[in-house]
Structure formats: structure tokens, C-alpha cells
Amino acid sequence: MKQEATDVDGQGESAAMDAEFDTVAAWTADVALDLGPEHHVPAGCRGSGGPAALHWFLDRLAPEPRATFLDVGAGVGGPAGFAAQEAGVRPVLTEPQAGACRAARRLFGVPVVQAGSALPVRDASVDVGWCLGVLCTVADQPAFVAELRRVLAPGARLGLLVYVAERADVADAPEGNHFPTADGLARLLDGAGLDVEDSAHLADFAGTPALWQERADAVDAELERRHGDDPRWRTAEEQSGRIGRLIASGEVRGTMLVVRPRPVRTSRPA
Numbered sequence: 001m002k003q004e005a006t007d008v009d010g011q012g013e014s015a016a017m018d019a020e021f022d023t024v025a026a027w028t029a030d031v032a033l034d035l036g037p038e039h040h041v042p043a044g045c046r047g048s049g050g051p052a053a054l055h056w057f058l059d060r061l062a063p064e065p066r067a068t069f070l071d072v073g074a075g076v077g078g079p080a081g082f083a084a085q086e087a088g089v090r091p092v093l094t095e096p097q098a099g100a101c102r103a104a105r106r107l108f109g110v111p112v113v114q115a116g117s118a119l120p121v122r123d124a125s126v127d128v129g130w131c132l133g134v135l136c137t138v139a140d141q142p143a144f145v146a147e148l149r150r151v152l153a154p155g156a157r158l159g160l161l162v163y164v165a166e167r168a169d170v171a172d173a174p175e176g177n178h179f180p181t182a183d184g185l186a187r188l189l190d191g192a193g194l195d196v197e198d199s200a201h202l203a204d205f206a207g208t209p210a211l212w213q214e215r216a217d218a219v220d221a222e223l224e225r226r227h228g229d230d231p232r233w234r235t236a237e238e239q240s241g242r243i244g245r246l247i248a249s250g251e252v253r254g255t256m257l258v259v260r261p262r263p264v265r266t267s268r269p270a
């Protein structure tokens with residue numbers, strides 16, 4: 001995979017999303033670095049579930065050790081750090097928010113390209129990767145999914161975690177979030193030429209292990225101690241509270257998919 005350019009297309013620019021994915025992402029790295037390396041992965045997984053779900057993906061994506069592993073919309077980089085630790089891959093991250101890009105570099109020492117939906121990646125050059133909790137934060141979902149398809153090499157596998165709505169009209173969604181329905185998601189993937197190889201639901205995985213949760217909680221507590229009075233912290237908390245309530249009520253659920261690019265048929269002369 002070759003990185004061609006730095007390209008930010010302005011996705012996710014609302015103040016609420018900036019607070020959550022830029023400012024708080026940068027603060028999270030400060031806190032996790034102060035608390036110690038065992039806090040980095042739990043601090044850096046924002047919206048991607050715990051180790052059981054990440055292992056489900058890694059088992060099915062089956063990357064070769066030292067394979068280049070693309071993480072699109074990588075946030076603070078926890079899932080990429082986890083993949084490097086557990087599967088020995090070499091992650092390459094894309095992420096539109098500058099604060100999150102810096103956080104991922106500082107926490108995990110990985111290459112991060114600041115980019116939104118326009119991926120600075122050559123056509124058909126990616127063999128394996130994932131995109132976790134990102135699709136519902138993107139306004140132009142057909143273009144985003146088509147871009148994912150564009151960069152996948154023949155036979156590639158991509159993990160997707162998508163928050164899917166039970167019904168089209170979700171009340172009180174976090175600002176800037178657009179949850180597809182299950183049918184809408186199936187149409188999106190089909191329209192882009194992506195076939196689903198395997199699927200699961202985030203809720204079916206055992207809760208986060210106690211130690212992981214303790215570390216994530218310690219990071220949150222320290223973030224609140226340092227920034228609890230800052231309106232950007234309160235905005236980010238309100239955003240994550242909203243999605244938490246939608247998941248708890250069953251209106252939205254985490255759908256995990258492994259997709260592969262549909263082979264392109266070439267018509268042979270008669």
C-alpha cells in the first residue's frame with residue numbers, strides 16, 4: 001500500500017464531533033501516557049468494543065504477521081495498537097481529526113495519515129484492515145463505502161463495525177451521526193461491490209475484562225478530573241451518553257462484518 005497524499009475532506013466538522021474526536025482524543029493521549037503503557041490500548045479504543053470483539057475480527061481477517069494493516073478512521077489508535085500487539089501486524093492509520101492523529105502517533109508510534117473519506121491510498125492496494133465505528137459518523141456513506149472498496153486488493157478482507165438502527169428515524173442520535181438500518185447497510189455494501197463473508201453482533205461478546213475496564217475507567221476519571229469543567233469535555237460526554245442510551249435501549253446495535261471485494265467480471269469476446 002502506498003500513501004500518496006495528505007487529504008482532509010472536512011467530514012465530521014461539527015463542534016460536537018470536534019470535541020469528541022479531536023480535543024478529547026488529544027487529552028486522552030496525555031492522560032494515558034501519564035498513567036502508563038498498560039492504559040494505552042483501553043484508553044485508545046473508542047467505540048470499537050473490547051478485546052473479545054477485536055479478537056473475533058483478527059481471527060477472521062487472519063492477517064499475516066508483519067502484514068500492513070489499514071485502520072480507517074482510527075481515532076486514538078487503540079484497535080490498531082491491539083492488532084499490532086496480538087497479531088504482529090504493521091498498522092497504517094487514517095483519521096481526519098488532527099488531535100486523534102497526534103494521539104495515535106504518541107501512544108502507539110504508528111504511521112498516521114490525516115485523511116477523511118478520500119483515502120490517500122492506491123487502488124486495489126490493501127490486503128487487510130478494518131474500519132470500526134466510523135461509518136455512522138460519515139454523512140456521505142455511499143461515497144465512503146465506495147472508497148473502501150476502491151482501495152481493497154482482490155481477495156482482501158476488511159472488518160467493519162457499524163452501528164445499525166432498528167428503524168430509520170432515530171431520536172436523540174449523537175450530533176453528526178447517521179445510523180443506517182440493516183437493509184440500508186446491506187444495500188450500501190452491495191452497491192459498492194462488497195460481499196459479506198461473516199457477521200456478528202457486538203452485544204453477543206462477553207463484557208470487557210475487569211482489568212481492561214478498570215484501566216479505561218481510570219483514564220476517564222483522570223480526564224474528568226483534569227477537564228470536567230471544560231464545555232468540550234461535557235459535550236463529548238453527552239455524545240457518548242447518547243449512543244450508550246441508544247445501544248442500551250436496543251434502538252441501535254453494533255454490527256460486526258467481514259467484507260471482501262466482489263470480483264470484477266470481465267466479459268469475454270464471443
Ligand SMILES: C[S@@+](CC[C@H](N)C(=O)[O-])C[C@H]1O[C@@H](n2cnc3c(N)ncnc32)[C@H](O)[C@@H]1O
Pocket residue numbers: 011012021044045046047048072073074075076077078079094095096097100115116117131132133134137138144
Ligand atoms: C467512534 S470513533 C472510532 C475510532 C476508532 N475506529 C475506534 O474504534 O476506536 C469514529 C472515528 O471516525 C473518524 N471519522 C469521521 N469521519 C470520517 C471519515 N469521513 N473518514 C474517516 N474517518 C472518519 C472520527 O474522527 C473518529 O475518530
